[in-house]
Amino acid sequence: MLQVRSIQVKYGAAPALWDLSLNVMPGEMVSVIGPNGAGKTTLIMAVMGLNLLAAGEIVWEGTRISTMPAYQLCERGLALVPESRRLFTGLSVRENLELGAMHPRARQNRLRSLEQVCDLFPAVRQKLDQTAGTLSGGQQQMVAIGRAMMALPKLLLLDEPSLGLAPSIVGDMFRAIEAIHRNGTAVMLVEQNVSRALAISSRTYVLRNGRVIADGSSAELAQRDEIRRAYLGV
Numbered sequence: 001m002l003q004v005r006s007i008q009v010k011y012g013a014a015p016a017l018w019d020l021s022l023n024v025m026p027g028e029m030v031s032v033i034g035p036n037g038a039g040k041t042t043l044i045m046a047v048m049g050l051n052l053l054a055a056g057e058i059v060w061e062g063t064r065i066s067t068m069p070a071y072q073l074c075e076r077g078l079a080l081v082p083e084s085r086r087l088f089t090g091l092s093v094r095e096n097l098e099l100g101a102m103h104p105r106a107r108q109n110r111l112r113s114l115e116q117v118c119d120l121f122p123a124v125r126q127k128l129d130q131t132a133g134t135l136s137g138g139q140q141q142m143v144a145i146g147r148a149m150m151a152l153p154k155l156l157l158l159d160e161p162s163l164g165l166a167p168s169i170v171g172d173m174f175r176a177i178e179a180i181h182r183n184g185t186a187v188m189l190v191e192q193n194v195s196r197a198l199a200i201s202s203r204t205y206v207l208r209n210g211r212v213i214a215d216g217s218s219a220e221l222a223q224r225d226e227i228r229r230a231y232l233g234v
C-alpha cells in the first residue's frame with residue numbers, strides 16, 4: 001500500500017536519507033527504529049510530503065504522492081501524529097479532535113469517530129470540554145492520536161508516541177496503538193522504545209545514518225545479537 005522507493009532527502013548539501021526503500025502492506029504494523037539523528041523523522045515527514053525528495057519516489061495505493069499536498073494525502077488515507085504533537089492548547093479537546101475530521105468523508109463520520117476515540121482513550125472522554133493545554137503529556141498524546149484517527153486513516157504514521165511520557169502511561173499508549181491496528185488500520189511506528197516496538201510490530205526497519213541497515217520480521221530481529229546489544233542493552 002505504501003512504497004518508498006530509493007528516496008534521498010537533503011537538508012542543504014547534507015543528505016539525511018540515502019537511497020532508502022521501505023514498504024507497508026495493508027493492515028500491517030511496521031516499526032522503524034534507530035538512534036537519534038538516524039533519519040526517522042525525516043522519513044516520516046517525507047512520506048507526508050513535508051520534505052522535498054532529491055531522488056526516488058513515494059507511491060501510495062499505486063499513485064505517486066511525492067509532490068502531493070498534505071490535505072490530499074489526508075483525504076487519501078494517510079495521517080501523521082508528529083513528534084511535537086502540535087495540539088491547539090487554547091482550544092478544547094473536542095475542538096482539537098474535530099480538527100482532524102476535515103475532509104468530507106471524515107466530517108460526515110465525525111460523531112461516530114469521536115465515540116470511537118473516546119472508547120480507545122477513556123481518559124479523553126472526561127476531558128472533552130477542557131482546553132487541551134490543561135491536559136497531562138500523556139493525555140495530550142492521546143488527543144494527538146485521536147485527532148489523527150478522526151481523519152479515518154488507512155495508514156497511521158506515529159513519530160515516537162511514547163517519548164516523554166510517564167512510564168505508567170506508556171503501556172496504555174502501546175495497548176491503544178495495538179487496538180487501532182487490530183481494528184484494521186495499518187501503522188508505521190517510529191519508536192525509541194525498541195523492545196516495545198519489536199514486540200508490537202510484525203516487521204521492523206533499522207535506520208542508521210539515513211540508511212536501512214537491517215530489516216525483517218520483528219521477532220527475528222529481536223533475536224539478533226547486534227540488535228540486542230545496540231538497542232536492547234543485552
Ligand SMILES: Nc1ncnc2c1ncn2[C@@H]1O[C@H](COP(=O)(O)OP(=O)(O)O)[C@@H](O)[C@H]1O
Pocket residue numbers: 011016034035036037038039040041042043
Ligand atoms: N530541519 C533540519 N535542517 C537540517 N538538518 C536537519 C533538519 N532536521 C534534521 N536534520 C538532520 O538530519 C538528520 C536526521 O534527523 P532526524 O530525521 O530528525 O532523525 P531522527 O528522527 O531519527 O532522530 C540528523 O543529522 C539531523 O541533524
Ligand SMILES: [Mg+2]
Pocket residue numbers: 040041042083
Ligand atoms: Mg525524530
